[in-house]
Amino acid sequence: MKNELVQYLSVNSLPDFNQFMTEAEKSIEGKISLSLADLHAGTLTSIKTQIRESAIIDKNYERIYYRVNGIHRILRTNHETAQLLIYKDMDEDKFPQDRHIVSFHGTDYISDEMLKAIFDFCYNNSTEKKKVYLQYSCEFCETLKQLKAQGNLERVTVTLPDRRTKLKNDRLKRDKIKHCQFTNRPFVSKREIEFSHIDSMEYNPDRAYDIDNGVIILKKIHKKLLKQGVMNFEGMYNFCKQHGYDLQWAKNFK
Structure with a gap:
């Protein structure tokens, strides 16, 4: 498999x-x-x-x-x-x-x-x-x-990654985020971080483009979330508690 x-x-x-x-x-x-x-x-x-x-x-x-x-x-x-x-x-x-x-x-x-x-x-x-x-x-x-x-798969597979990048840029600009929201570690380059959906696109497609449905975190942590199958608020919250990460993002989640 x-x-x-x-x-x-x-x-x-x-x-x-x-x-x-x-x-x-x-x-x-x-x-x-x-x-x-x-x-x-x-x-x-x-x-x-x-x-x-x-x-x-x-x-x-x-x-x-x-x-x-x-x-x-x-x-x-x-x-x-x-x-x-x-x-x-x-x-x-x-x-x-x-x-x-x-x-x-x-x-x-x-x-x-x-x-x-x-x-x-x-x-x-x-x-x-x-x-x-x-x-x-x-x-x-x-x-x-x-x-x-009909070419719709090509359209969406190009569009969604682009939208994820846009979500990251818009979130950084709106909230003036300068650090990983889990570790509070400052980042130097946008390449170090990712917009990670709280409720994943599969779990809640209606919020796929919602700027508030995500956190700005280090890419290596984002990869761990994917590998462990974390796909919703509860899973992300428990993941953070397990690793001792900051939970302020959870208080702000709408």
Whole structure:
């Protein structure tokens, strides 16, 4: 399983993603065997929400991955069966885990290719009604791949790192920060520091560009946060307590 520090981005961060999801659903209705009106609305919402909240993009390889936790909602099965399909029943020669399962913030994700193979297996072993829901799930996931062809992945993978740099510069200018907010150690160059999100882009995409959703800290500490899978306020707070770092940033967090 890949554990190197690869930059993954939440699908929620894609430009105009909400509009994309709305248009995708309209196009999907004509591709499945029943009208959406004949399907349970709560189940469809559960599928869409899981896809929206669990899909991430590997910007280096332009591959989409889906969070294992909760993926049973997309596959229309239970948690235990989904775990068996992913970790036990997949053909290791065809889908080697070190390539098709990645770890991000301490959480496992599977590649879109592996998910498609699991879709096919589930479809061939399901009732007719369940097959329709699987069609719906699969079509949504397949539609996400179109984003790559449209160039949206390139747009967002260029935009987000640039925005992180802008957040750092804007925060330094606004608050006149001259030191690491964890260690209180002064820095000489901007190259020594990073704008580190308190609630990560994956955990809370709505605050990805929020200047107040972050701290200015030394890059080596930022890398430790990523390596340990710290992705929200609670995790960062506990990290600071463990290392004896200043907690003033927590008092100011909105």
